[in-house]
Amino acid sequence: METGTPxxxxxxxxxxxxxxxxxxxxxxxxxxxxxxxxEYFTGTNNQSASVTIQGAGxxxxxxxxxxxTVTYHNLYSNVTINYNSAGSTAGRQLIxxxxxxxxxxxxxLTDAQIVAAPxxxxxxxxxxxxxxxxxxAVISSATHLNFTADVIVEIYNGTITNxxxxxxxxxNMGVTMPNVPITAVHRSDGSGTTYAFKDYLSHVxxxxxxxxxxxxxxxxxxxxxxxxxxxxxxxAGQVSNTPGAIGYVDVxxxxxxxxxxxxxxxxxxxxxxxxxxxxxxxxxNETKITSPTDPRQHxxxxxxxxxxxxxxxxxxxxxxxxxxxxHTPKNVAxxxxxxxxxxxxxxxxAIAPGLIYAQLPSNIVSADxxxxxxxxxxxxxxxxx
Amino acid sequence: xxxxxxxxALIPLISILYYTVNEGYAALNxxxxxxxxxxxxxxxxxxxxxxxxxxxxxxxxxxxxxxxGVLAGSYLAEYPSSFSNGVRLLADALTGVxxxxxxxxxYALIVITTHHFSAWSGGVALGSIMIPIVAVSTQEALRLVxxxxxxxxxxxxxxxxxxxxxxxxxxxxKGIVTGIVLALARVMGETAPLLLTALGxxxxxxxxxxxxxxxxxxxxxxxxxxxxxxxxFAWGVALILLLLVLGLNIIVRMASRQKLQANQ
Amino acid sequence: xNLRQLGIRSKAWxxxxxxxxxxxxxxxxxxxxxxxxxxxxxxxxxxIIIDRVYVGSILAFRPFGLxxxxxxxxIVSPPGGGPPLLGALPALSGSGVTTIFALxxxxxxxxxVGLFQSELxxxxxxxxxxxxxxxLAAVPSVVYGLWGIVVLVPFMGVNVDPSLKxxxxxxxxxxxxxxxxxxxxxxxxxxxxxxxxxxxxxREVFAAVPKAQREAMIALGATNWETVRKSVMPFARAGxxxxxxxxxxxxxxxxxxxxxxxxxxxxxxTSLFAPAYSIPSIIANEFVGSENPLHxxxxxxxxxxxxxxxxxxxxxxxxxxxxLSFKARRGHVA
Numbered sequence: 001m002e003t004g005t006p007x008x009x010x011x012x013x014x015x016x017x018x019x020x021x022x023x024x025x026x027x028x029x030x031x032x033x034x035x036x037x038x039e040y041f042t043g044t045n046n047q048s049a050s051v052t053i054q055g056a057g058x059x060x061x062x063x064x065x066x067x068x069t070v071t072y073h074n075l076y077s078n079v080t081i082n083y084n085s086a087g088s089t090a091g092r093q094l095i096x097x098x099x100x101x102x103x104x105x106x107x108x109l110t111d112a113q114i115v116a117a118p119x120x121x122x123x124x125x126x127x128x129x130x131x132x133x134x135x136x137a138v139i140s141s142a143t144h145l146n147f148t149a150d151v152i153v154e155i156y157n158g159t160i161t162n163x164x165x166x167x168x169x170x171x172n173m174g175v176t177m178p179n180v181p182i183t184a185v186h187r188s189d190g191s192g193t194t195y196a197f198k199d200y201l202s203h204v205x206x207x208x209x210x211x212x213x214x215x216x217x218x219x220x221x222x223x224x225x226x227x228x229x230x231x232x233x234x235x236a237g238q239v240s241n242t243p244g245a246i247g248y249v250d251v252x253x254x255x256x257x258x259x260x261x262x263x264x265x266x267x268x269x270x271x272x273x274x275x276x277x278x279x280x281x282x283x284x285n286e287t288k289i290t291s292p293t294d295p296r297q298h299x300x301x302x303x304x305x306x307x308x309x310x311x312x313x314x315x316x317x318x319x320x321x322x323x324x325x326x327h328t329p330k331n332v333a334x335x336x337x338x339x340x341x342x343x344x345x346x347x348x349x350a351i352a353p354g355l356i357y358a359q360l361p362s363n364i365v366s367a368d369x370x371x372x373x374x375x376x377x378x379x380x381x382x383x384x385x
Numbered sequence: 386x387x388x389x390x391x392x393x394a395l396i397p398l399i400s401i402l403y404y405t406v407n408e409g410y411a412a413l414n415x416x417x418x419x420x421x422x423x424x425x426x427x428x429x430x431x432x433x434x435x436x437x438x439x440x441x442x443x444x445x446x447x448x449x450x451x452x453x454g455v456l457a458g459s460y461l462a463e464y465p466s467s468f469s470n471g472v473r474l475l476a477d478a479l480t481g482v483x484x485x486x487x488x489x490x491x492y493a494l495i496v497i498t499t500h501h502f503s504a505w506s507g508g509v510a511l512g513s514i515m516i517p518i519v520a521v522s523t524q525e526a527l528r529l530v531x532x533x534x535x536x537x538x539x540x541x542x543x544x545x546x547x548x549x550x551x552x553x554x555x556x557x558x559k560g561i562v563t564g565i566v567l568a569l570a571r572v573m574g575e576t577a578p579l580l581l582t583a584l585g586x587x588x589x590x591x592x593x594x595x596x597x598x599x600x601x602x603x604x605x606x607x608x609x610x611x612x613x614x615x616x617x618f619a620w621g622v623a624l625i626l627l628l629l630v631l632g633l634n635i636i637v638r639m640a641s642r643q644k645l646q647a648n649q
Numbered sequence: 650x651n652l653r654q655l656g657i658r659s660k661a662w663x664x665x666x667x668x669x670x671x672x673x674x675x676x677x678x679x680x681x682x683x684x685x686x687x688x689x690x691x692x693x694x695x696x697i698i699i700d701r702v703y704v705g706s707i708l709a710f711r712p713f714g715l716x717x718x719x720x721x722x723x724i725v726s727p728p729g730g731g732p733p734l735l736g737a738l739p740a741l742s743g744s745g746v747t748t749i750f751a752l753x754x755x756x757x758x759x760x761x762v763g764l765f766q767s768e769l770x771x772x773x774x775x776x777x778x779x780x781x782x783x784x785l786a787a788v789p790s791v792v793y794g795l796w797g798i799v800v801l802v803p804f805m806g807v808n809v810d811p812s813l814k815x816x817x818x819x820x821x822x823x824x825x826x827x828x829x830x831x832x833x834x835x836x837x838x839x840x841x842x843x844x845x846x847x848x849x850x851x852r853e854v855f856a857a858v859p860k861a862q863r864e865a866m867i868a869l870g871a872t873n874w875e876t877v878r879k880s881v882m883p884f885a886r887a888g889x890x891x892x893x894x895x896x897x898x899x900x901x902x903x904x905x906x907x908x909x910x911x912x913x914x915x916x917x918x919t920s921l922f923a924p925a926y927s928i929p930s931i932i933a934n935e936f937v938g939s940e941n942p943l944h945x946x947x948x949x950x951x952x953x954x955x956x957x958x959x960x961x962x963x964x965x966x967x968x969x970x971x972x973l974s975f976k977a978r979r980g981h982v983a
Contacts, residue, residue: 226912227912227914326500623791
């Protein structure tokens with residue numbers, strides 16, 4: 001049985017009404033600390049000083065956008081833009097729910113989504129290429145496997161289950177394909193990159209066109225051995241960690257992970273790598289301004305012998321009348337508009353090629369600038385210069 | 386055979402410690418502690434914003450989690466009744482609620498209504514995980530105080546509240562502090578609720594309404610990206626997190642073992 | 650028991666409550682009120698959680714009703730258009746399979762560890778062994794996940810899965826291709842995470858066995874192992890069941906380590922090698938970027954199901970433990 005009487009026990013003599021004083025002192029100190037902290041943290045005193053802008057959305061352009069935010073912060077240290085790489089659907093959801101200041105998505109809005117977010121405008125900020133990436137240790141990095149849309153479809157619907165399948169081997173005659181089972185990796189979250197990928201397959205393969213809807217969702221054909229990752233980074237990570245895996249990511253993710261980058265057959269029949277030049281060709285051939293207020297583009301399966309077929313623009317979404325977003329106070333709106341103007345301007349666009357994103361063609365830049373000039377706060381135009 | 390079970394159970398611990406130290410220590414340098422996290426695909430960088438976020442949100446959680454937990458535990462210990470038995474049962478069950486559920490209910494309660502993912506909603510999520518843990522451990526610590534002390538205090542005519550505040554809590558303070566520190570260590574390692582409330586931040590936060598990074602979110606994002614540089618970075622962060630969490634655990638257990646030895 | 654007795658009983662507690670309140674008002678103790686208010690935060694949290702999660706999930710239950718629980722597809726946008734076909738079964742089966750598999754490994758190991766720590770280890774090793782196992786419990790889930798991706802998944806994919814396939818590949822459980830990500834690996838990580846939890850409860854349960862039982866066996870000349878088997882185990886049976894229930898609740902609610910190793914695919918499979926989804930993983934992945942209100946609501950509904958399961962497991966286990974310690978105090982044998 002325990003006889004343990006703690007040796008350090010003393011019964012404290014209740015001093016004369018000591019504890020109310022202590023309690024009072026604690027309350028006063030806590031109040032002072034609380035007030036000081038409140039002032040500091042809600043920054044009601046420094047309206048014009050530091051501004052924090054919250055954005056969220058597509059992981060496809062995230063390396064570029066986060067590079068922009070860091071560069072911009074180094075230029076204007078009082079402006080902090082936190083871009084959350086949460087996926088295109090998350091970006092659309094968050095800006096629709098008005099829990100962020102701007103969203104980003106590679107996928108266009110459906111009619112229902114436009115109705116759900118009245119007043120939202122989209123404008124492209126950059127464009128890139130969706131690489132078909134794979135993890136095969138025996139294939140050297142100098143070799144790039146060839147893919148056609150039909151082969152990709154058959155991999156993703158489980159018709160082709162092994163890398164040494166005749167259908168893959170026949171378009172890769174210079175390579176001895178290994179006997180490795182294929183894991184088809186896709187996104188576990190709503191994704192604009194998925195949209196672009198499905199869009200491309202839908203254009204070129206009739207089975208896919210009839211069977212799989214073109215959207216951002218996680219709906220894929222049954223039958224293949226699958227795995228999924230969250231975000232472009234998650235897919236790249238899943239492919240990196242799964243020998244024999246194939247996936248689709250923005251090309252910079254494949255390069256950063258030292259994964260194989262596939263060569264895809266384009267509309268003209270040429271097998272093209274997702275290089276900067278090939279993406280630029282695709283954009284040059286397919287970019288059309290149909291409406292001055294709607295600069296959205298559709299460049300998958302582009303014409304042209306040197307175009308990369310799975311290229312896509314990606315857009316940023318803000319509310320035209322920025323005061324309708326309760327997340328965005330006035331100073332944030334003004335700072336945000338300035339930032340958006342900067343990223344489509346020469347300084348911002350010059351950063352893109354280093355990360356294998358193409359610079360915006362000049363007609364898109366003009367259309368974007370027109371759109372940004374139409375942003376208002378309580379009816380007043382924000383960008384006046 | 387049971388010793389074999391014990392050794393089998395230890396293998397993952399040894400493996401985790403080995404890999405964390407081996408892979409992580411190379412990432413540690415002065416920059417690691419003074420710079421913010423690198424952008425996606427970038428290099429270098431550090432954990433300053435993640436550390437800030439974690440400490441801030443754990444601090445926020447503690448600011449209401451500790452007082453509420455200690456007071457609730459005092460109630461459970463000092464005013465036993467069938468009602469308090471029921472509350473104890475609910476508290477125990479609350480400690481078993483998956484942290485992702487805490488995340489979705491704080492999301493529904495705060496994020497949706499305030500139109501903000503924020504550091505303070507992350508703090509609220511962590512705090513609501515802390516309260517039942519601290520309450521239960523406080524109750525247990527107070528239970529261990531020998532009845533002679535309680536009786537002695539009452540015999541001297543000290544009122545019940547004074548007994549509690551001046552006598553019992555200070556007697557049991559080692560146990561209570563142990564419980565608090567363990568709750569802090571637990572909450573420091575949480576990821577799921579923060580994914581739905583604080584979301585993450587590339588930069589240092591200046592306002593509690595900003596989104597917040599945390600050590601755990603950084604480990605998750607960098608660790609799943611497959612980029613070898615990012616994965617090494619994640620191991621470095623994991624090393625720091627393990628040092629913090631295991632360090633706290635080890636300190637309190639050493640301290641309570643000293644107490645046991647002193648009593649023997 | 651007749652109604653009248655019942656009637657008197659209820660009146661008695663009402664009278665007691667009134668007496669208590671009146672007595673309190675004559676000697677008010679503000680501290681009691683303060684601690685009571687603090688303690689109320691716990692029972693108050695429950696309806697808040699349930700309400701928020703339930704309200705979020707209503708939209709999902711309307712079209713599907715309770716059929717949502719047995720819906721076997723999780724397709725957010727069906728081919729050919731149409732409303733989402735969302736059901737709980739893929740995530741539920743993924744959670745179920747990984748949890749059951751984890752328990753199959755963890756329960757025997759925890760029993761062994763618990764016995765080792767309470768009965769069979771030499772005195773000097775006991776405290777360090779408890780300490781080490783508690784360190785296992787302190788490791789954050791996301792660190793388990795990172796270790797899982799970098800260490801366990803390749804280990805399983807290269808070493809374990811092929812051997813299992815060649816030995817047991819005729820069973821549907823071990824059919825199909827194995828790349829390391831899947832229910833098997835997630836189950837192994839869950840088992841590792843659950844062992845310290847379950848073993849600490851079992852250890853306490855074994856320690857609660859009255860000494861008289863053990864001493865009687867030893868006096869009769871039983872070996873250490875026989876003592877354990879014949880006197881400790883039967884007594885601790887209820888406690889072991891409680892530990893299993895708590896372990897189940899813990900395993901099924903585990904998020905990060907499972908998300909990072911399970912493959913994140915909403916399909917029902919018979920093979921342990923196949924990738925799948927657990928309920929916490931699907932919520933963590935799809936919640937912030939849900940495609941439409943029905944999708945979000947279905948995730949809330951999954952959360953409600955998870956909540957209900959863990960609640961039942963926890964309450965059931967705690968009640969069992971209470972009953973057990975009540976019996977122990979009275980000196981009963983199970």
